[in-house]
Amino acid sequence: MPNRYCAICGKKIDTFSPHFGMCIECYLKEHPLFELPNKFSFSVCLDCLNYTKKEEWFESDNTEMNQIVKNAIQRFILKHSLKKENIEFEIILDENSKEFSSNDLLKCLNVRIEGNLVENPKIRYSQEIRINVNHELCKNCVNLRGGTYFLSIIQLRVADEKRLDYIEDIVDKIDNYVEKLFIKEPRHYISKVVNQKNGADLYLSTNELMKYIISYLRGNSHFILKRSKKLVGRDINRGRNIFRLKTLIKFLPFNRNDVILMNNEEFNVETILKNKVILKNEKNIKIVKDFEFFFNNSLNFIKKR
Numbered sequence: 544m545p546n547r548y549c550a551i552c553g554k555k556i557d558t559f560s561p562h563f564g565m566c567i568e569c570y571l572k573e574h575p576l577f578e579l580p581n582k583f584s585f586s587v588c589l590d591c592l593n594y595t596k597k598e599e600w601f602e603s604d605n606t607e608m609n610q611i612v613k614n615a616i617q618r619f620i621l622k623h624s625l626k627k628e629n630i631e632f633e634i635i636l637d638e639n640s641k642e643f644s645s646n647d648l649l650k651c652l653n654v655r656i657e658g659n660l661v662e663n664p665k666i667r668y669s670q671e672i673r674i675n676v677n678h679e680l681c682k683n684c685v686n687l688r689g690g691t692y693f694l695s696i697i698q699l700r701v702a703d704e705k706r707l708d709y710i711e712d713i714v715d716k717i718d719n720y721v722e723k724l725f726i727k728e729p730r731h732y733i734s735k736v737v738n739q740k741n742g743a744d745l746y747l748s749t750n751e752l753m754k755y756i757i758s759y760l761r762g763n764s765h766f767i768l769k770r771s772k773k774l775v776g777r778d779i780n781r782g783r784n785i786f787r788l789k790t791l792i793k794f795l796p797f798n799r800n801d802v803i804l805m806n807n808e809e810f811n812v813e814t815i816l817k818n819k820v821i822l823k824n825e826k827n828i829k830i831v832k833d834f835e836f837f838f839n840n841s842l843n844f845i846k847k848r
Contacts, residue, residue, distance in 0.1 A: 576658050576668040577624055584675040585615045590684040591729055600681045608649050609636055612674060616654065620672070624658075631664075633657045644678075651675045683730055686748065693734040693746035695753040695788040700742035702796040702838070709794065710742050713764065717745065720759050721752065731755070750788050757790065765795045765815050767834045793838055795820070 547556050549566040556566045587594045592603045594611055596619050603611050613634045617625065624630055633656075640653035654674050660666040686692035699710055714736060724731045734746040747753055760766065772786040797803055801812045803822075810822040813829070820837070823829050 575670075576630055576660060576666065577656075577670070579620055579656060579670050579672055581671075582673045582675065583616070583620060584677060585619060586677040586679050587611060588681040588684055589678050590680060590687070593681055595681070600683075608676075612636065612649075612652070612654070612676070616656070616672075616674070621656070629661050630658045631661055648678050649676050683748075686734075687729075687732065691734060693748060693787075694785075695747045695750045696790070697745045697747065697753055697756060698739070698742065698789065698791045699745065700739075700791065700793045702741070702793075704741060706794075706796065707742070713760070713794075714743055714745070716763070717756055717759070720756070724752070724755060750786075753788055753790060757792075760792065765834070766792045767818070767838065768792045795834065795837060797837075 548554065549556050549569050552566065552569055554566045554569075585594055585596050587603075587608075588600065592606055592611060593600045594603055594615050595601065596615075601614075601618060603614065605611060605614070613636075616634055617632075621632055625632070635655045635657065637653040637655065640651075642650045642652070644650050652674055654672050655669055656672060657667065657669040659668075680688070699713060701707065701709055718733065721731060721733055730749050731752040732748045734748055737744045737746070745756075747756070757768070769791045771789045771791075773789070774784055774786055795815070797812055799812050799815055803810050803812065808824055810824050810830070812820060813823045814821040818834050820832050820834065821829055822832065
């Protein structure tokens with residue numbers, strides 16, 4: 544069989560060359576495994592280290608800037624190629640090319656992307672990219688720093704000021720609950736707590752957080768609630784109105800096994816259901832009252848059995 548030579552560089556080639564008239568090196572120059580931009584820019588949040596290319600922010604699972612850079616490259620540059628699963632990639636950061644700001648923040652660096660064909664690892668290709676890193680605050684961290692942003696309000700109330708210690712205990716429990724939520728999802732936080740005559744108002748960062756707190760309270764307390772909403776703007780991107788939600792929560796002024804005095808007659812609180820209370824008097828006669836009854840009628844005396 545006559546010798547064959549690469550039509551580009553003249554190098555001798557064999558039958559295993561990927562193209563009849565080219566060596567592997569010249570073939571890859573003409574038909575690279577992948578084509579990437581020579582420059583790429585993305586932003587990192589100064590506080591939470593989440594990152595973005597345009598408007599959508601993605602959660603960072605690592606506090607190391609090198610890993611954040613690699614995650615951004617995988618998500619924004621290599622995403623489509625990785626889906627095909629026909630090329631294995633390696634991201635190599637050039638430490639000597641790094642440039643930093645006066646605040647010691649990474650501004651830019653060179654990154655080499657190497658890849659090989661899965662079915663034939665000998666077929667490899669590499670490309671160098673200049674990465675620019677911008678630093679700013681994501682919307683959520685801007686709101687956190689401001690400390691005044693809120694979308695919903697929960698109003699916690701008791702029947703009289705004598706039970707304000709109960710509100711304090713509830714607020715502490717809610718605060719601990721929300722702190723755990725915040726670790727998993729930083730969008731959810733309490734912007735501020737405002738004390739009121741018979742309770743406290745919690746200003747919340749999201750409407751979803753209101754739902755979570757109400758579900759949490761249902762497992763620990765008995766109360767009635769009233770909901771309302773107010774139009775505060777419009778989301779142009781999604782084409783829908785933005786409402787500020789408000790929920791008034793009134794806690795029952797007693798617990799199970801308490802004794803209450805109504806119309807000069809003592810009743811034992813036998814059972815508290817979802818929205819009803821079963822009472823029993825000294826003659827073992829049971830009566831059932833809705834929660835609303837205890838807020839619309841004055842209870843002259845409450846005591847523990």
